[in-house]
Amino acid sequence: MHKSLWMLMVAVVAAFALAACGGGGGGGGGGASTTIEIASDGENLAYDKKEFTVPTGQTITLTFRNTSTAQQHNIVIVKGGQDVASKVDEEAINAGPPDFLPADRTDIIAATRMLGPGASETITFTAPAPGEYYYICTYPAHFAGGMWGVMKVSP
Numbered sequence: 001m002h003k004s005l006w007m008l009m010v011a012v013v014a015a016f017a018l019a020a021c022g023g024g025g026g027g028g029g030g031g032a033s034t035t036i037e038i039a040s041d042g043e044n045l046a047y048d049k050k051e052f053t054v055p056t057g058q059t060i061t062l063t064f065r066n067t068s069t070a071q072q073h074n075i076v077i078v079k080g081g082q083d084v085a086s087k088v089d090e091e092a093i094n095a096g097p098p099d100f101l102p103a104d105r106t107d108i109i110a111a112t113r114m115l116g117p118g119a120s121e122t123i124t125f126t127a128p129a130p131g132e133y134y135y136i137c138t139y140p141a142h143f144a145g146g147m148w149g150v151m152k153v154s155p
Contacts, residue, residue: 032058034127038149039065040073040137045145047075047135053152054127064112065120073142074099076111077125077135077151085134085148092138100138109133130155 034055039048048067054060064075076092078084084107091102099114110125130153137147 034058036062039067045142045147047149051150056127056130056153058127061124063122066115069117072114073137074112074114076138077109079107085136089143093140127153
């Protein structure tokens with residue numbers, strides 16, 4: 001193997017190892033980052049992860065993949081629990097296509113656009129204060145049908 005290619009591979013593996021460990025430092029914040037991957041659960045109205053935990057203040061890179069072959073989905077992380085999720089969902093349905101997202105994003109931490117079958121999108125945001133925050137699909141009837149989860153933010 002060519003020496004420069006070998007060195008590049010070592011650098012890439014080291015970078016992934018550091019990212020998986022939260023980049024060192026501990027305690028949240030401090031420029032660390034976390035990568036999360038979430039997908040829809042095939043044709044079910046569900047995500048493949050019902051919850052995940054991130055440290056407060058960290059930069060979160062979240063990739064959402066729509067594994068459905070027929071349905072549109074998105075992921076919208078809201079600033080609260082079920083009450084806020086219900087409010088955002090109602091506003092999103094009233095907003096309508098193409099993305100079913102409310103114009104007022106006050107109650108939204110981060111969101112992907114509405115993705116067709118097989119599509120994916122990556123979003124980046126800073127983890128908020130410690131607590132539990134719902135993530136939902138805002139396509140009509142999907143949240144009510146069970147397409148939601150919880151992002152837990154630790155101190």
